[in-house]
Amino acid sequence: MPADGGIGAPTKRREDVRFLTGAGNYTDDINVHGQAYVHFLRSDVAHGRINGIDTSQAESMPGVLRVFTGADFEGVGTIPCGWQVTDKHGEPMQEPPHPILAQGRMRHVGDPIAAVVAETREQARDAAEAIMPDIEELPAVLDMKAALEDGAPKVHEELSSNLCYDWGFIEDNKAAVDEAIANAAHVTTLELVNQRLVANPMEPRVAVGDYKRASDESTLYTTSQNPHVIRLLMGAFVLGIPEHKLTVIAPDVGGGFGSKIYHYAEEAFVTFAAKQLNRPVKWTSSRSEAFISDAQGRDHVTKIDLALDADNNFTAIRTETYANLGAYLSTFAPCVPTYLHGTLMAGNYKTPNIYVNVKAVFTNTVPVDAYRGAGRPEATFQLERVIDKAARELGVDPIALRRQNFITEFPYATPVAVEYDTGDYVATMDKLEEIADIKGFPARRAESEKNGKLRGFGVNCYIEACGIAPSALVGALGARAGLYDAATVRVNATGSISVMVGAHSHGQGHETSFPQVVAEMLGIDPGMIDIVHGDTSKIPFGMGTYGSRSLAVCGSAMVRATEKIINKAKKIAAHLMEASEADIELKDGQFTVAGTDKSVAWGDVTLAAYVPHNYPLDEIEPGLEETAFYDPANFTYPAGAYACEVEVDPETGKVTVERFAAADDFGNIINPMIVDGQVHGGIGQGIGQALLEHCVYDETGQLLTGSYMDYAMPRAADVPFYAVDHSCQTPCTHNPLGVKGCGEAGAIGSPPTIVNAVIDALQSGGHNVTHIDMPVSPSRVWQAMQG
Amino acid sequence: MPQVSMTVNGKAASGEIEGRTLLVDFLRDNLGLTGTHVGCDTSQCGACVVHVNGKDVKACSVFAAECEGAEVVTIEGMAGPDGSLNAVQQAFQDHHGLQCGFCTPGMVMTAAALLQKNPKPSESEIRDYLEGNICRCTGYHNIVKAIMAASGQDAGQVAAE
Numbered sequence: 001m002p003a004d005g006g007i008g009a010p011t012k013r014r015e016d017v018r019f020l021t022g023a024g025n026y027t028d029d030i031n032v033h034g035q036a037y038v039h040f041l042r043s044d045v046a047h048g049r050i051n052g053i054d055t056s057q058a059e060s061m062p063g064v065l066r067v068f069t070g071a072d073f074e075g076v077g078t079i080p081c082g083w084q085v086t087d088k089h090g091e092p093m094q095e096p097p098h099p100i101l102a103q104g105r106m107r108h109v110g111d112p113i114a115a116v117v118a119e120t121r122e123q124a125r126d127a128a129e130a131i132m133p134d135i136e137e138l139p140a141v142l143d144m145k146a147a148l149e150d151g152a153p154k155v156h157e158e159l160s161s162n163l164c165y166d167w168g169f170i171e172d173n174k175a176a177v178d179e180a181i182a183n184a185a186h187v188t189t190l191e192l193v194n195q196r197l198v199a200n201p202m203e204p205r206v207a208v209g210d211y212k213r214a215s216d217e218s219t220l221y222t223t224s225q226n227p228h229v230i231r232l233l234m235g236a237f238v239l240g241i242p243e244h245k246l247t248v249i250a251p252d253v254g255g256g257f258g259s260k261i262y263h264y265a266e267e268a269f270v271t272f273a274a275k276q277l278n279r280p281v282k283w284t285s286s287r288s289e290a291f292i293s294d295a296q297g298r299d300h301v302t303k304i305d306l307a308l309d310a311d312n313n314f315t316a317i318r319t320e321t322y323a324n325l326g327a328y329l330s331t332f333a334p335c336v337p338t339y340l341h342g343t344l345m346a347g348n349y350k351t352p353n354i355y356v357n358v359k360a361v362f363t364n365t366v367p368v369d370a371y372r373g374a375g376r377p378e379a380t381f382q383l384e385r386v387i388d389k390a391a392r393e394l395g396v397d398p399i400a401l402r403r404q405n406f407i408t409e410f411p412y413a414t415p416v417a418v419e420y421d422t423g424d425y426v427a428t429m430d431k432l433e434e435i436a437d438i439k440g441f442p443a444r445r446a447e448s449e450k451n452g453k454l455r456g457f458g459v460n461c462y463i464e465a466c467g468i469a470p471s472a473l474v475g476a477l478g479a480r481a482g483l484y485d486a487a488t489v490r491v492n493a494t495g496s497i498s499v500m501v502g503a504h505s506h507g508q509g510h511e512t513s514f515p516q517v518v519a520e521m522l523g524i525d526p527g528m529i530d531i532v533h534g535d536t537s538k539i540p541f542g543m544g545t546y547g548s549r550s551l552a553v554c555g556s557a558m559v560r561a562t563e564k565i566i567n568k569a570k571k572i573a574a575h576l577m578e579a580s581e582a583d584i585e586l587k588d589g590q591f592t593v594a595g596t597d598k599s600v601a602w603g604d605v606t607l608a609a610y611v612p613h614n615y616p617l618d619e620i621e622p623g624l625e626e627t628a629f630y631d632p633a634n635f636t637y638p639a640g641a642y643a644c645e646v647e648v649d650p651e652t653g654k655v656t657v658e659r660f661a662a663a664d665d666f667g668n669i670i671n672p673m674i675v676d677g678q679v680h681g682g683i684g685q686g687i688g689q690a691l692l693e694h695c696v697y698d699e700t701g702q703l704l705t706g707s708y709m710d711y712a713m714p715r716a717a718d719v720p721f722y723a724v725d726h727s728c729q730t731p732c733t734h735n736p737l738g739v740k741g742c743g744e745a746g747a748i749g750s751p752p753t754i755v756n757a758v759i760d761a762l763q764s765g766g767h768n769v770t771h772i773d774m775p776v777s778p779s780r781v782w783q784a785m786q787g
Numbered sequence: 788m789p790q791v792s793m794t795v796n797g798k799a800a801s802g803e804i805e806g807r808t809l810l811v812d813f814l815r816d817n818l819g820l821t822g823t824h825v826g827c828d829t830s831q832c833g834a835c836v837v838h839v840n841g842k843d844v845k846a847c848s849v850f851a852a853e854c855e856g857a858e859v860v861t862i863e864g865m866a867g868p869d870g871s872l873n874a875v876q877q878a879f880q881d882h883h884g885l886q887c888g889f890c891t892p893g894m895v896m897t898a899a900a901l902l903q904k905n906p907k908p909s910e911s912e913i914r915d916y917l918e919g920n921i922c923r924c925t926g927y928h929n930i931v932k933a934i935m936a937a938s939g940q941d942a943g944q945v946a947a948e
Contacts, residue, residue, distance in 0.1 A: 018888075019885055022865075024888050202887065507886035715917065716931060
């Protein structure tokens, strides 16, 4: 390993210095000379018909440059959806258009219906208040099952119903699953809700559009996790701008958690308006706006059956889920309840028969798409809750029941179409029992009871599919894009290196961890290596960061490009030392001829590549720059076991998380400090889902939780320190680093752990409570305790 | 337009403002000090915390005009003249107390204010003091740990690893 930190070193993050000194460059920090500001007038009703919009007063307000309405976007494309799901009858999903500004109808509170561009932010806001839309309010549909009833108001009148698709997975499994359940020794059934959440990265979305008329070039600065995806979607499908005339820049981005993957109307608007007005146009979302315009997460209503034989072996799983998509199809929305959910229903267990049904439904709510974990938390929650319930019904230890049913041989092909390449679920459970100090629990419970509290222990396993994804596979499943990634390694004359990567870092620390990999491969100081990301004009291509894919996919591309660099550098070194290329070895930044004391340094070789006075010009070109695209052969399958202890105050129903332990298998680890941080953050969000967060609409579709006054974000006093361990490592078998991804695990594994612990606490107090939906708030717990 | 003058990070600063201009907008828009961030519009998130006359204040909750003559310190004023990180900043880096960095300026300013009042805060005192600062990335683990370390306490003793 290089002295300053190669693979496996807890290298401190270099990006921290700018963030800690106020020198970060977030999108709202970018101001383009001469910029104007846009303010969107958004629907304040969940469903309405626009009979007309009077913009005359707004247009006469001070500083107003132009007022845009839906009519200005006739002939312009609509926001595309990136995934087409095929339903159980072989028909494509229903796919309504998603206009940039409402075209005659508004379909959720927050749907943009007009936009004012003015000289200042305040002038734009003031003028938006003077727009007079003539709105006829229509009945809204909020509840998914009600939305599917005959005669329900339709979110999109041109569609046959509010059903986007009715998906069966795998339809051929259904008969065998039904039969296994009918013949089971025991069947445990659970109905549950995985509540709607709001991703809430701390940086609200921002978009700045710029246009250079002389060269007909557009630039969009935006808070995105994947600038190339935005360039592709917006350029090719919405505005018709070819790639060479469109640059998308996502500079420092203040968190994403999925919500900044998607192409949003505001991005297209500022790009469009900048060209129309020949002025840069800036939009900065307020937090209140974020609550009604950022894609939201989860929102599944599920019934699951788990069948067991007389020896407590799992024999079948059958689930039926209603998945809320909101009013429009966000970029990846259709794949979340299907291929990111149904494919994970086997969990860590060898269950021979599995059938998943998902009905995806349009409602008059903000669109729903991937939020940290995306489908996998929903799968894990129902599976791990029903297993816990089964253990109680059967009177067996929940850990023993899980261990008995663990998959132990790999590769393992599940009944839901994926093949786990590697894993060791026994090892992570063993590690969990150790770090959670499970033996000490009875004494801690006794101490809690002495203080008048109920104490519960909850355990949970999870598996997820990361490293998204093999392009041919996802293409067959409906993806409208490939999901490879790309990297260019540019070695400069003096040996310093810039690596242009398609992944985007918005908290994950790529600027530190990616150089660790290249430094390890070359044996040089990581300080000689910088990562360039977030700018389509500097990077060859990339599909961005989500699904815990950055290192597994883009990191693999970087390894492949670095291997090409090493191969070429060895040719140069062989020439310089008049040796055979086959005899050249690279170690600690020195090329040596095996078995001799001949050597040349890294910098001598790189200089020769750019000053080729003594160089094999008849064999290779000057220069030292290589690009690789990497398309993964399979998903990766991180897995782990989590445990927590909660205290319940029987007087108030308040739940506090007293201890939390996580034993994860992420395969090989590049920077353990960063991995720990990713798990901490995921657990924090999981505690938020389990105990605090809930996005609530009233019966008319008004968002009741539209600010941090109403939507309960976890704060420092709501969480404990976490014990995390990732020493169980079964390296991924199909990518060159053996890495699996760690970004979402904490958010996937923690919610069921906490609910399992709450149920355990209540049962210990003699309350026959078998399930409480999240968030497990004091009022819900108290009501459950009253029977 | 009214004029306001104050001292920001030890230097005289003045500018034209509207009556409704918030301190955070004055810092960001007039002075170009974009390290102070806006993460909400209900004074809940704490990304905009600065020090006004030695006290930690949410810069979204005071008008710029109210700060006439005040001594204001922002995140840009925390490092040494040579750019060296101060003890709180260094502890945040050492203990990975930040990820996306957006809440970080407010966290650092709040932590620094806490340590001025309470040089050796307990874990629960730190968690309670951060009540007005939301972080979505870290689960708070390493933030609490960093603040303990910045106060000279052995965070490894309390933070399970």
